[in-house]
Amino acid sequence: PAAAQAAPHGRTPETVAHRGASSYAPENTLASIDAAARLGFDWVENDVQRTKDGELVILHDNSLARTTNVKKVFPDRSPWSVSDFTLKEIEKLDAGSWFGPKFAGERVPTLEDYMDEVEDNDQSLLMELKSPELYPGIELQTLRELRRAGWLDRDHVKNRLIIQSFNADAIKTVHELRPDLKTGFLGNPSVADLPKFAKYCDQINPVHTAVTPQYVAAVHALKGPHRRPLDLYTWTVDDAATAVKVADLGVDGIITNKPDVVRAALERR
């Protein structure tokens, strides 16, 4: 918006809907990305994990307990790890009622269904490989599924997809398998270590409390594998004052459960 671009503190960061618009719909469901789309947000974030029978699904916690009715459906399967359930079992679960009755019947999406919805909504994806150390080979498997979904063509790779993780080895593997893809490291490596990350990461994505002017400058001073200055996306910012603060510090992206709150704050800035 013109008001945001005219702000005195430089350009406006990208706003990324964290787990979808997860303050308004159950996180990591199709409803949450649809909610982001309805609010007008192109970029959504998700978390990818793997079932017992090797299917990729979208879920944040390693356990199904918090965001589904798994305890009711399978009471004897504590700690309800996603890796202990087949896709068929997970498809029986309600991933919406915990959030509100109007979301009853939402499912834990497969990666395939999720990608179709993102595509139908004309959105872009900041994809997190969540706990990839639990799922050997998930990097290659994810890339194969993305290719099948049509997400490794030039336009998607260049403009609509970033793969991030807290696990640096996983990101390195993604970069080696598909050097053209954009990647991000979740965390705040020391300034001295940043050049190592710049070999295979296009983004450094720290928690917002770790963002300082010096850190932003150190990140921006380095060029990534695609010979462009590194970007810094920060998380999880859900209030206007923090959104303005990190925008003023020069971050390139704000990952938020409340994208509408962040957008309004940036427009007023």
Ligand code: G3P
């Ligand atoms: O995208 C940043 C953020 O998702 C990292 O933390 O725990 O919400 O996956 P978490």
Ligand code: CA
């Ligand atoms: Ca995440």
